[in-house]
Amino acid sequence: MQLTKYLKVKKLAGALNLNNSQAVSEIFDKTKCDFLEDLSKKIINDKNSKKFGDLIAFAFWIRKKNIFSIKKKNYNNEIRTGRGLTFHITPSNVALNFAYSFVVSFISGNTNIVRVSNRDFEQNKIFFKILNNILKKKKYLLIKKSNIFIQYKYDNLISEKLSSMCDNRIIWGSDKTINQMRKFNLKPSCMEVLFPDKYSLSIINLNNIKKTNDKKLREIAFKFFNDSFLFNQNSCTSPHLIIWLGKSNSNYFKFWNILDSLASNNKNFYLTDKNVYDKFDKFCQISAKNNNVSASKITSKLYRMILSKLPKDISNLRHGDGYFFEFFTNKLENIKLNLNAKIQTVTYFGLKKIEFKKFIRSKKPIGINRIVPVGRASEFNEFWDGYDLVRVLSKKIELR
Amino acid sequence: MSKSINKNYGEIFQEEKIFHLSKYEKNIFLKFHLNKLTNYHKDNCFEYKNICKNLGYNKQLKDVELGKLPFIPVSLFKNLDLKSVKENKIIKVMNSSGTTNNKVSRIFLDKENSTNQVQVLKRIFSEVTKFEQRVPMLIIDNKERVFKKESFSARSAAFFGFSKFGRDYTFLINNKGQADTKILKSFLKKNINQKILIFGFTDSIWKDFFTNQDVLKIKPDLKDATIIHGGGWKKLEAEKISTNKFKDFVAKNFNISSNKVINYYGMIEQTGSIFFECEKNDYFHTSIFSDIIVRNKDLKELGKNKKGFIQLLSVLPTSYPGHSLLTEDIGIVLGEDDCNCGKKGKYFKVLGRVKKSEIRGCSDAID
Structure with a gap:
């Protein structure tokens, strides 16, 4: 039976x-x-x-x-097989996210239905041209017959049908999409992998920044910039x-000066008139109500607000498009953050892994999914949002 | 909260002329009052004070140039109740139609502010129309919609504003939403050879009047009419109807000279300080009570002939901090003091509203 x-x-x-x-x-x-x-x-x-x-x-x-x-690192000598068919609902706004989602399920041993955004991303076109060429090879016939990439205008009937027949369902945000999709029945055995709306932040040790030479400082700022300005700071991994x-x-x-000039000179960081207006509007809205803003600075591309508390x-401290909130404290242990909040990624600089180990063990931050060095926020890997994806999407057959 | 800005503040609106000050004189006049107004609102509106603080205006303002005065986005009135007078002084709350996620602006007026609005609107209007007394008024709208009790909308605000210049109010649109030609005929017959005022929103006046098949069949002679319309070109732009096309069509079909078809630009957040096209060109003119600054994407002031965000300044708002607003409109200042219509002050064009943009980010799979 052919799906299409x-x-x-x-x-x-x-x-x-x-x-x-x-x-x-x-798996693997x-x-x-080879493919x-x-x-x-x-x-x-x-x-x-x-x-x-x-x-x-x-x-x-x-x-x-x-x-x-x-x-080799994580799954060596483990006999695991795919769980069956994975249905992917991938983000509309990020090119290629669907491809990562596909690969991780693919190497976990599954067949796949991947819903791709209806937007015309140039890189997606290139990707599919190449993919279609490779799929013509005879040795990949089985792969071709068991994986499909589709587009459809959001339609309940199609989503419902696809949901009813999959063994894994992966939904890449937003909360609204997830709630909508949850109305559809899944097979009782279906595994769900959900990526709801998330918030990301950075923790940077100023005592280390102080000792850093100019070259290294530029490097850190550049890394921070790349983390932040992916999709105009609207990526779930971008720190706010x-x-x-x-x-x-x-x-x-x-x-900040380096960051400001990076933002001013980077062509990928582009704000429309509406973006500019909305950013200013947000600044005024927050200013009007919030007495906890102790200082603020607007440069041509960046808005910053320093919080006294x-x-x-x-999660409301976010806008994107080059908008940062700052908070000063003295030690990692003293950060009084609601650690059950929906935090996805914490990027850090000037701190040791061991300090975070202690932090995780003592604070048990159930809301944090990733703690990675500055510069690696958007590096996708097999562990995402707290899931060990290969293990979740495959099963272990017990053999004694 | 402190007392009224100034007991005699209303006097500034009694100026004999309103389009006469040269750049230099107007600057002194506006600078004085707008500095004072900014301080006043800072002292009396907590939210406004917080915003000013974060924009870097901690101290009292003195002699700050117009281009350096703080401004707030006009959409702020949709999200916050901003007022600079005590609750019990408020006599009217105006609502704008919402464009941003259907929220509406709420503008709080006390008696003084409300009176001044009417006063200034009157002054500007009579200067433009040359009406010396009230004239019969045809409104291209439905009466019930305008008089809707629940909310004081942009529609109602515009009508009540302009109604001060009319009499024998006649509403053309019946309850089925159609132009009633019987009403039209009897209105024109009754007021033959008399000056009349026709008023409506730009898109309705075009759709429900000028290009309405029933109206076109009658082809009313509008040689004695003055047509005032506003509210934006958004809908007509979509149909590729330009100002010139609009004027030419009306002039050709209704025997009216195109300088009697007058577009206005204004917003409920600054009611009263309205901008009319001049008779010579389709440029909007600032009176001595208002000014325009165009800003680029860094929100820095631009000179003339450069496209950018429109910031509007007005000395009218006293009961709410709306004297300096960044709008969502894109416009261009074409000159100052030298329009061939003879009016002093800046003149400008409005090019449209900033476009909604796509959200970028890794969520929202439903599209």
């Missing part, structure tokens, strides 16, 4: 024979890894790909070398709040 025959969806690549359970494999199946290696090479060598950093980064991530190191440990010093001001709910 009875549902009104547009096929971008692949096909899906729903009776094709032989396509479910062990050899043919699948990813092939895909990676073709993307890297394609002259159109070069313009798109995100496409190249993806290609590097799926190289055999990387996939093997993931396997910076918690500074220690006192401000001359390097602190330098840091952290509110209970920090």
Whole structure:
């Protein structure tokens, strides 16, 4: 039975024979890894790909070398197989997120239906052109018949149908989408992986910043910039709040100057008239009501507000488009944050992993999913939002 | 909260002329009053004070240039109740139609502010129309919609504002939402050879009057009419109807000279200090009570002939901090003091509203 025959969806690549359970494999199946290696090479060598950093980064991530190191590091000697068919509902606003979602389920041994955003992303077009070419190869016939990438205008009937037949369902935000999709029945055995709306922040040790030389400071600022300005600071991994440990010093001001000039000179950071207006509007709205803002600064691209107190709910402290909240305290232990809040990523600089280990053990921050160094906020890997994705999307057959 | 801004503040609106001050004189006049107003609102509106503080205006303002005065976004009135007078002084709350997620602006007026609005509107209106007394008024709208009790909308505000210049109010649109030609015929017959005023929102006056098939069949002779319309071109733009096309069509079909078809620009947040097109060009003119500054994307002041956000200044708002507002409109200042219509002050065009943009980010899969 062919999926596209009875549902009104547009096929971008692949096909899906729903009776094709032989396509479910062990995790890190050899043919699948070969296929990813092939895909990676073709993307890297394609002259159109070069313009798109995100496409190249993806290609590097799926190289055999990387996939093997993931396997070796975390899943070696484990006999696991896919759970069956995964249905992916991927974000409308981020190109290529669907591809990561696909790969992680694919190497976990599953067959896949991937709903791709209806927006025309140039890098997606390049991706599908290359993918379709590779899928023509005879040795990948089974892969072609068991994975499909589709687009459809949001439609309850289609979503309901696809939800009813999958064994894993992955939904990439928002809260609204998740609530909407939850109205549909899943198979009783279906596994759900959900990525609801999340908030991200940074913790930076000013005592280290103080000792940093100019070159290193530039490097940190650049990394921080890349973390923050992915999708105009609207990515779930972009920090909105910076918690500074220690006192401000001359390097602190330098840091902001560097960031400001990076924001001013980066072509990818573009604000429309409406963005500019809304940002100013948000600034005035917060200012009007909040007495906890002790200082604020508006430069041509960045808005900053220093808070004298952290509110209970920090999730409102966000706007995007180059808008930061700052809070000063002295030690990691003294951060009085609602740790049950929906925090996804904490990026840090000037702190040791061991300090966070202590922090996690003593505070049990159930709302935090990732703690990674500044510069690595958007680095996707097999652990995401608190899930060990390969293990969640596959099953272990017990054998005694 | 302190007392009224100044016991005799209303006197500034008694100026004999309102389009006569040169750039230099007007600047002195506005600078004095707008500095004073900013301080007054800071002292009397807690939220406004907080905003000013975060914008870097901690101290009392003195002699701050117009371009350096604080401004707030006009949409703020949709999210906050901003007022600079005690609750019991408020006699009227005006609501604008909402465009941003259907929220409406709430503008709080006390008696003084309300009186001054009417006063200034009157002055500007009679200067433009040259009406010496009230004239019969045809309104291209439905009476019930305008008089709707529940809310004082932009529709009602515009009608009540302009109604001060009319009499024998006749509403053209019946309850079925259609132009009633019987009403039209009898109105015109009754007022033959008399000056009349026709008023409506730009899109309704176009759709329900000028291009209405029944009206076109009658082809009323409007040689004695003055047509005032406003509210924006958004809907007509979509149909590719430009100002010139609009004027030409009306002039050709209704025997009215195009300088009697007058567009206005104004917003409920600054009712009273309204801008009319001049008779020579389709430029909006600032009176001595208001001014315009165009700003770029860094919100820095731009000179003439440059496109940007429109900031409007007005000496009218005293009961709410609306004297300096950043609008969501994009416009261009074309000159100052030298329009060939003879009016002093800045003149400008409105090019449209900032466009809604796509949200970028990794969520919201439903699209």
